[in-house]
Amino acid sequence: MSTSTPTTPTKKRSRWDAEDDDDEPPVQASSKRRAKSKQAKSETPPVQTPASTSTPPPVRPEPIRPTHSVYVPPRTLHPALTPSRSVYCYERLNAIEEGSYGVVFRARDKQTGEIVALKKLKLDEEKHGFPITALREINALMTCKHENVVNIREVVVGDTLTQVFIVMDFIEHDLKTLLTVMPSPFLQSEIKTLMLQLLSAVAHCHERWILHRDLKTSNLLMNNRGTIKVADFGLARRYGDPIGVGGLTQLVVTLWYRAPEILLGAITYSTAVDMWSVGCIFAELILKEPLFQAKGEIELLSMIFKLLGPPTAASWPNFQTLPLAKTITLPPQQPPQLRQKFPYLTSAGLDLLSRLLTYDPENRISATEALQHPYFNESPYPKHPDLFGSFPSAAAGEKRRKPFDSPSAPVRAADHKLLTDFDDV
Ligand SMILES: Nc1ncnc2c1ncn2[C@@H]1O[C@H](COP(=O)(O)OP(=O)(O)OP(=O)(O)O)[C@@H](O)[C@H]1O
Ligand SMILES: [Mg+2]
Numbered sequence: 001m002s003t004s005t006p007t008t009p010t011k012k013r014s015r016w017d018a019e020d021d022d023d024e025p026p027v028q029a030s031s032k033r034r035a036k037s038k039q040a041k042s043e044t045p046p047v048q049t050p051a052s053t054s055t056p057p058p059v060r061p062e063p064i065r066p067t068h069s070v071y072v073p074p075r076t077l078h079p080a081l082t083p084s085r086s087v088y089c090y091e092r093l094n095a096i097e098e099g100s101y102g103v104v105f106r107a108r109d110k111q112t113g114e115i116v117a118l119k120k121l122k123l124d125e126e127k128h129g130f131p132i133t134a135l136r137e138i139n140a141l142m143t144c145k146h147e148n149v150v151n152i153r154e155v156v157v158g159d160t161l162t163q164v165f166i167v168m169d170f171i172e173h174d175l176k177t178l179l180t181v182m183p184s185p186f187l188q189s190e191i192k193t194l195m196l197q198l199l200s201a202v203a204h205c206h207e208r209w210i211l212h213r214d215l216k217t218s219n220l221l222m223n224n225r226g227t228i229k230v231a232d233f234g235l236a237r238r239y240g241d242p243i244g245v246g247g248l249t250q251l252v253v254t255l256w257y258r259a260p261e262i263l264l265g266a267i268t269y270s271t272a273v274d275m276w277s278v279g280c281i282f283a284e285l286i287l288k289e290p291l292f293q294a295k296g297e298i299e300l301l302s303m304i305f306k307l308l309g310p311p312t313a314a315s316w317p318n319f320q321t322l323p324l325a326k327t328i329t330l331p332p333q334q335p336p337q338l339r340q341k342f343p344y345l346t347s348a349g350l351d352l353l354s355r356l357l358t359y360d361p362e363n364r365i366s367a368t369e370a371l372q373h374p375y376f377n378e379s380p381y382p383k384h385p386d387l388f389g390s391f392p393s394a395a396a397g398e399k400r401r402k403p404f405d406s407p408s409a410p411v412r413a414a415d416h417k418l419l420t421d422f423d424d425v
Contacts, residue, residue: 016087016158017105017120087156087165090118096395102234106170106396116153117170117395123162130164133234138166140210140236148201150221150229171221171229172393175285179217181391185288188349190226192382195282196371197228202278203367205230206271211239214409215277216257217284226388235409239270251410253277256292260304260311261361263297265323272361278370279356286342301328308357309336316359348375 090107096117097104105118121134141152153167175194179185186194198220205212212233219232235253247267253259259276261269283291291307294300305311310330311319319325338354345353352375355365365373376382 016090016092016163017103084155084157087118087158087163089156090116090167092118094397115170117168118156118165119168121164121166123164130161134164136237137233140205140212140233141166141168143208144201144205144210144233146201146204148197148228148230149204150231168231169229170395171223171231172395173222173224173391174218174231174395175220175222175228175281176216176218177394178222178391179284179288181394182288186285187380187383189380189383190388191282191285192376192380193226193385193388194222194228194285195278196376196382197385198230198278198281199367199371201228201230202274203371205236206274206367209238209240210236211271212236212274212277213253214257215274215281216254217281217290220281224388224390224393226383226385232409254409255294255297255300255407256280256290258297258300259361260301260359261322263301264319264325264328266361267323269361271366272364275356275364275367275370276361278367279353282353282356283342286345298328302331305331306334307337307341308354308359309334311359318360318362346375346378348373348378351375 089110091110093106093108093115095103095105102122103120105120107116107118108114109116121137123131123134138152138155141150145151150171151169153169156165156167157163158165202212202215210233212230213235214232215230219230221229221231223229237248248269253262253273257277257280259269259273262273280291292300292303294303310333312333313319336354338350338357342350342353352365352370352373355373356370358364
């Protein structure tokens with residue numbers, strides 16, 4: 001074998017996402033090697049074994065194969081597993097965003113010319129195999145296919161096992177960026193449409209036993225036809241699965257959107273955590289800025305207590321049983337300030353908001369119930385998505401945008417967990 005051919009591709013050529021323009025796949029030394037060995041094999045003369053010269057053994061009758069049970073689905077329902085395609089099937093266009101867990105690129109499918117988004121999963125430092133959180137993200141996206149959930153097209157691989165990309169439809173905007181660049185806030189009719197879409201996506205995920213656990217405006221994408229797509233299932237997990245001894249992780253949901261039961265250390269929580277985040281998003285769409293811009297958990301709790309009035313035995317019967325409830329001193333009772341904060345919202349709108357921002361998770365409105373709320377049936381009615389204005393897409397620009405001025409998603413504590421673990425500590 002020639003020593004000049006590298007056995008592994010050089011770093012520069014192997015990185016699809018590196019900052020150079022060379023997006024052709026490196027020459028695979030292994031395929032050459034395989035070709036060579038094949039040639040060598042075919043050149044070898046057939047070995048004459050003593051058996052080949054003697055008389056052949058008598059032919060045994062074929063054993064009768066048992067027919068399959070009628071319950072076994074036909075082969076056509078089990079398409080063969082095929083290897084993932086290469087990232088080099090895509091031409092890299094620009095980096096959209098570098099988030100906590102990966103970089104997102106805009107790219108073009110070389111075969112079809114379609115524009116897509118590629119999210120590179122951060123696996124470089126992974127020492128314990130493919131992280132369960134990455135599998136959960138892929139699995140949740142595939143489980144929750146819906147008009148208002150970003151469409152996963154495929155998973156592609158780079159040159160090494162640490163280069164895995166999720167290929168999604170490219171969506172022009174995220175709501176966080178849009179809210180900061182829009183000259184005026186969304187109209188009530190537009191907010192209703194956006195909320196209906198968000199709620200139907202969340203209801204769909206919850207029906208499929210998936211908690212998103214990181215709903216926030218930067219994870220809500222919107223195309224130029226007024227359609228919202230819930231994205232970033234990086235913290236998603238199935239609920240109803242067996243839970244480990246330590247309970248569910250409390251390091252979920254970006255601080256400003258985090259439900260009070262998680263802040264108070266609840267070891268089990270459910271779909272209601274997503275509904276609290278939906279309440280924060282609803283408020284943000286109206287205010288054009290995040291509702292609770294707290295620097296830490298204590299400040300966040302006191303902001304919540306101020307807006308809603310501190311919890312009482314009536315409003316949150318299980319409050320005292322929460323692990324951290326004893327460690328905080330509740331402020332004196334004061335009336336909620338929700339009405340003052342949202343003076344122009346109709347009483348139906350305010351009712352929906354307060355049902356989403358309800359302390360007791362047992363009492364918090366579900367996505368399915370919220371979809372039926374009278375707020376959506378009163379004037380002004382939800383605007384047809386086609387009538388939404390379009391905006392220039394920051395994500396399609398050639399320049400990388402500045403990171404957001406908001407807290408990032410919690411660090412994934414579960415990355416080191418192996419696939420055999422059921423729990424989520
Ligand atoms: N399909 C897409 N089309 C266009 N832009 C996208 C797409 N997916 C993600 N983005 C952009 O990339 C950003 C980061 O993506 P995502 O939230 O999935 O990654 P992340 O690393 O988990 O981010 P973070 O930790 O900041 O939430 C999004 O806020 C959005 O601006
Ligand atoms: Mg995100």
